[in-house]
Amino acid sequence: xxxxxxxxxxxxxxxxxxxxxxxxxxxxxxxxxxxxxxxxxxxxxxxxxxxxxxxxxxxxxxxxxxxxxxxxxxxxx
Numbered sequence: 001x002x003x004x005x006x007x008x009x010x011x012x013x014x015x016x017x018x019x020x021x022x023x024x025x026x027x028x029x030x031x032x033x034x035x036x037x038x039x040x041x042x043x044x045x046x047x048x049x050x051x052x053x054x055x056x057x058x059x060x061x062x063x064x065x066x067x068x069x070x071x072x073x074x075x076x077x
Contacts, residue, residue: 008042009024009047010044019076024042025071027040027041027069031064031065036064
């Protein structure tokens, strides 16, 4: 999926139902039982990503636990 172009957060509504890639900085992370929420920004807006821990690879869940404020990240979904 490396051919999926990057999108700015402010442009995401026009890609509803499609796979996009975003990159930015973590503003905060919350975890509640089986779900983790990652809030990120990119200069054009904010985005909340939802990680269902039981559906993710263990290494991804471990990496999310290590995220701190202003960590730069990239994701697709």
